[in-house]
Amino acid sequence: MATLDFIFDFASPNAYYSYKVLPDILTRTGAELNIQPVLLGGLFKITGNQAPMIAFANVKGKMEYEMLESKRFTEKHNLTDFKFNAHFPVNTISLMRGLLAAKELDCEKQYIDVVFSAMWEQSQNMGDPEVIAKILNEGGLDATAIFELIQSDPIKEKLKVNTQTAADRGAFGIPTFFVGDEMFFGKDRLEQVEEALIK
Numbered sequence: 001m002a003t004l005d006f007i008f009d010f011a012s013p014n015a016y017y018s019y020k021v022l023p024d025i026l027t028r029t030g031a032e033l034n035i036q037p038v039l040l041g042g043l044f045k046i047t048g049n050q051a052p053m054i055a056f057a058n059v060k061g062k063m064e065y066e067m068l069e070s071k072r073f074t075e076k077h078n079l080t081d082f083k084f085n086a087h088f089p090v091n092t093i094s095l096m097r098g099l100l101a102a103k104e105l106d107c108e109k110q111y112i113d114v115v116f117s118a119m120w121e122q123s124q125n126m127g128d129p130e131v132i133a134k135i136l137n138e139g140g141l142d143a144t145a146i147f148e149l150i151q152s153d154p155i156k157e158k159l160k161v162n163t164q165t166a167a168d169r170g171a172f173g174i175p176t177f178f179v180g181d182e183m184f185f186g187k188d189r190l191e192q193v194e195e196a197l198i199k
Helices: 013-029 040-047 062-076 093-104 108-120 129-138 143-150 153-169 187-197
Strands: 003-008 032-037 176-179 182-185
Touching: 003 013, 013 032, 013 062, 013 108, 013 187, 032 093, 032 153, 040 153, 062 187, 093 108, 093 129, 093 143, 093 153, 108 129, 129 143, 176 187, 182 187
Parallel strands: 003 032
Antiparallel strands: 003 176, 176 182
8 A cells, every 4th residue: 555645734725725635536546644744834944945925925926826826726626615814824833743642642633624624714823822722622622631742842852853854855845745755745746646656
């Protein structure tokens, strides 16, 4: 069975788009998804990259075109629940540590679904620990247990190691995918990802 590594941070709307489209790809290919939580800000710092809204701020027409491409993608895949977060950019360090905690507590998928809904469908301020706790509890998760792990040194260190490892593999942004050693960047490479998974 092929494995698809997904370098992942909730901070990216393109990660949301990709995550919503991946189930059909996984069904068609029989591949297993391996989500690897990283901190996008840390990845930017290591690689010298910048968010598109900063990197292309002075490029005439570039961000308008990016928005058009996003609109095309959401329409193609019927992602009608998407709503751009009013609090963007959101500091996701607690969310990403929380995802590692959720893995340990065997509730990774539920955690991802709850957080993505709050972040990119409900426009919640997911950089606020109080909001996070409320959202997690309302989503049927144990916020107290998750936050206890978020504060633990092993979880903090794991996120740092994951981020450095992703950079060492060549990742510089989100979403990044690996099929074996072959890297694909961006939601628009998902067709190539699928082709690689069935080789």
